[in-house]
Amino acid sequence: MKKLDLTKQEKEIVEHALDHWQASNLLDVDKVEELKQSIEEKGFEWKTLARYAFWVALVSLIFSVLSLFADDAMVRFVEKFYETPNIVFCLFFAGVAVGFYVLGFRNKEKYPEKTFSNETLMLAGSFATAACIGFLGQVLDRTTSHYTLLFLLSIAIYAVLSVKLHSKLIWVFTLVALGIWFATETAYHSNWGFKFWGMNYPLRFTLFGILLTTFAVWGQKRIHVLQPFQSTSYVVGLLYTMIALWCLSIFGNYSSFDAWTQVRQYHILYWGILAIALSLGLALYGMRTKDNVSRDIGFVFFILNLYTRFVEYLWDNINRTIFFLLLAVSFWFVGRWAEKVWSKGQSSER
Incomplete structure (x- = not known):
């Protein structure tokens, strides 16, 4: 019988599941041993190597094209095509x-x-x-x-x-x-x-991302030919929304860079609060519904928004030693919290 090749992490997950089903009397000991014998650990991640190799190939191709225009001989050759x-x-x-x-x-x-x-x-x-x-x-x-x-x-x-x-x-x-x-x-x-209907680019793209995400969740699944791309649209829509909202929390809804530099950051604190609340809500929603995409994107932007506010309001107002000490302590608490969440998830699986 051909064995199933799995990574070390995947093999541990499958074996953990088999042990759980055995302890729950869903599978007998002999069947569990038989199933464990049908899987083996991969020796090398060739799929990962292939992915990175193709990415490097594409980047190298782009640099190759750029290098053409940096070479004098090539520049003279290309000039012949100007007309x-x-x-x-x-x-x-x-x-x-x-x-x-x-x-x-x-x-x-x-x-x-x-x-x-x-x-x-x-x-x-x-x-x-x-x-x-x-x-x-x-x-x-x-x-x-x-x-x-x-x-x-x-x-x-x-x-x-x-x-x-x-x-x-x-x-x-x-x-x-x-x-x-x-x-x-x-x-x-x-x-x-810079403004359209009173909205600058970050505010416009925040609404654009929300509309795209809404379409991905409720509209795209009703269009048969677009159903295979629903998850892709969902991820891109969330990224549009969260990146634009993060930019909005920094720059506000101002029409020019000069206008933004004339105000203090606390004047646009409400955009920061909205960004933090939305990212936290997205993370909690993902944790509750087992939606890993929402959880991960929400958690990343929740941390990003928190530390953006941290830098905005404390960088010029406190001693640098205290600033970095607070930064270290805050990251320690974030690590502790993440560790507790992970441990809770592990214990709930047992």
Whole structure:
């Protein structure tokens, strides 16, 4: 019988579960031993190595492209293309994108287990699509600053590709493009000012994130073709919301940097309280409903908001020695609290 390969941590969890079922008389001793013999510990995390290798490959590719423009010989070579029409570059990147998508789709059909190599091809195709749309903007929209229609086009392209290719990575590009479209559309209708309907960018994106999260929870599951991407939309929506709200707690709803520098931080304390309350509520909700995503994001931003307020109100008002001593003590209490929560979870499983 072929054995199931598990990491050391996964093997310990499975064995702990089997022992629990044996103690609860759900499985007899012989069956438990038989099941334990069917699992073995992995010798090396090749999947993790593959993930990091592909990430390094993508980063290296980006640096390679940047290095081209730092090389004098390459700069002189590229200068020869300055007079090349933008439509040529647009068509070139369109062809590159199609090539990567075709390769990615074929690999996914032929080698579905090669997750990282397939997603890398999709990612490269997504970058090429963005370049194609950028040059298309130069071709079609030379005299105006209204680029939002191009972002809508990119959203449509990414959405269709993510559904057709069943790629969550491309769906992330769809949601990022949606955020860029929202930013540019609201900026365009406010004559490229910092405020739209009395809201600056952090406040706008806080509401945008809430709407996206709401759609992911209640709307997306009703659309059959988008159901596989519900969890992705949920995570991205929460990140939009919490990052924007954290920025709002620092900068407030001011229309310029100069206006913000003229006020004291306690004048916008209510945004900080809201950020802390929302992140704490999200963490508690996640703990109660066993939603690890909500719990982790809520806990991270709860700590981030607490320490942001700590630095804002104490950095210029107390001695540095006392500041760092309070910081150390507070982190010790956070560690103790986390340890108690973890211990409580372990004891409840026994």
